[in-house]
Amino acid sequence: MSETSFRKRSLYILSFLLFWAFLASCHVFYYSVWKKEKYLTESRKKGWKEYHIPPLRGALKDKNNAVILQTRVRYDLVVTRVHSSLEARKKRRKTLKRLYPSFLFEMPPEALKKGLKLNPEGLYYGMTLKKDLSADEVIFYAEQEKKERDFTVKMALNREVAVKNLPEKVLQKLGAVLPDENGCLRGVSGMEKEYELLLGGKGGKVAVMLDKYGFWVTETIRGTLPENGKDLILPVSIDELLQGKDFSLPDKKAGGKDNGSK
């Protein structure tokens, strides 16, 4: 092997590798600088999830500060799948005992009318197993839901009326609310709609990165807290309402009072 030949051949190999290195460097440049925004946007769409935090809605109160009507969101544990085979039902009975040892079956009236029994085998689609879960229970059951897809935590509306025999006319005047696509309660009629800005508050948001298994990367949680709605004080007492006394509020933004809940 001559010296010149070795030098020539080694230069060929080195040049080939240097050219390859240049090409690889160009590729890195393409993805990290040139097309950075495109791939970042794509990755954020896939890797980040945004959740809305609904604010607590303000209550309608009488002039003595007693709650007349309050609508809030509650979370229930609901059946999502019913098994027809005996084997599957037995299996689920065991699962229920293991996962939810202390829950109470709360049969809705229409189910009771049908004569359904209060046992795990008498479950039907959409049946509520437990109403108004606490925050800890929501987290617990949501975790269980990943393993057992027979049940889910479902949002529902809780409309608390101080006096059960409020006249229909008064109830209509007070109005109704419905949740929007983000779970925020919005007034759809009556005073609930009219004083939406005051009662509704402002929803919060939380964004979090998910790992490749879909779990939260907790270090990445960021967002804004919701601003809860304020209570609306009416110029009448509950007794006057029951007597059918008419009332009006001159200013749509007047009478607001922080409901103090977080």
Add this chain to the structure above:
Amino acid sequence: MAVNKQNMPEIKKKRDYLPFMVFFLLLCGGLLGCLSIYSTRITEPTPLYFALRQLGWLGAGSVLFVFSSLIPFRFYKKNVYIFAGISALLLLAVLLFGYKVNGMRGWLALPGNFYFQPSEFVKVFFLLFLSVFAAKEKKITPGRFFIMLSFTFFFIFLLMKEPDFGSATVFFGAFLIVTVSKEGSLKSFLLAASALFISGIYFIFRHDYAFMRLLAFFNPDGAGVRSWHMRQFQYTLAHGGWFGSEPETTLWAGNYLPLPHTDSLFASLVELTGFAGSTLVILIFAGLGIAFTFTAWEAKGRCGRLYIFSAAMLCFFQALLHISVNSVLLPATGVTLPMLSYGGSSLLSVMLSFGIALSAASENDPDDPVAEMDDTGNGEKVLPDP
């Protein structure tokens, strides 16, 4: 033997600087590796665990580097057949008693919760064997070429049994570097390339995952979930930008890349240090390649010269394979980035390889001269008689 003495002080000066420069470049690479390994585990309960272990390996590697460079190159040449034999036995042992990680039976369990990957060390002695064997004659004769080719395929066969496609590619790269730099004939070279091509096709059709990786590479949009890894490489590089993210926000590599501290380390490093950091890493490997090419030109022994050049080129080749996979230039092969990827065996073998190369650079073996220089005063070298 007449030597142009005018050039001698300059050559000596260059050789004095070489060990420090090489060590400095290797150390820079090693430390960058530790930083990247740390960034891939930032959300883990013990983020420093792998980085500190790698730092320990870097210390041990530095000792091995110095130690192996102090042993005369004569010793390596003399015992090369013993080393080759031990290497073959180690690869056989790993097939019989090996420990399986990520579907690959490539590790031998050692006491104290240590795992040793023989293929990394075998690579060094395999290259040494090829260099010594090829340098025995002026040109590689067809007979010698086929012995080298058979030896290479024997090692590749053992590696494919693990199966370690990445290492097998690197071994074939070593064979190509040695034969091309040592004047193998074009016919033999084409024959070897055909053999590689047929073996590669056979392997790809035998292993579904390899076939799917290839499909995903050529048609990422039509490959669905199979192109998932490629997409993650693209996203990770995009997170790097010009100068990288803050260490606390380098989360994509750790959460989405497969084996972010070994096979996907380069992409993790780009997320941390950006395009600037990636250029620095490529420059480190290019710098090592260029420095050792010049050193090989000045080396006195034929065998040492071939080894010095091949060792540096092989390291550069492996680094480029890894970088190309991580920058979506090539389909996934499962090759680590020398010096930077996590793993004691890999790091120690690189240090050993460059230590031997430095030993070869300082060799002055009268039985193995490169060429004799004329005494015309123009510094031109002439061939010795065959």
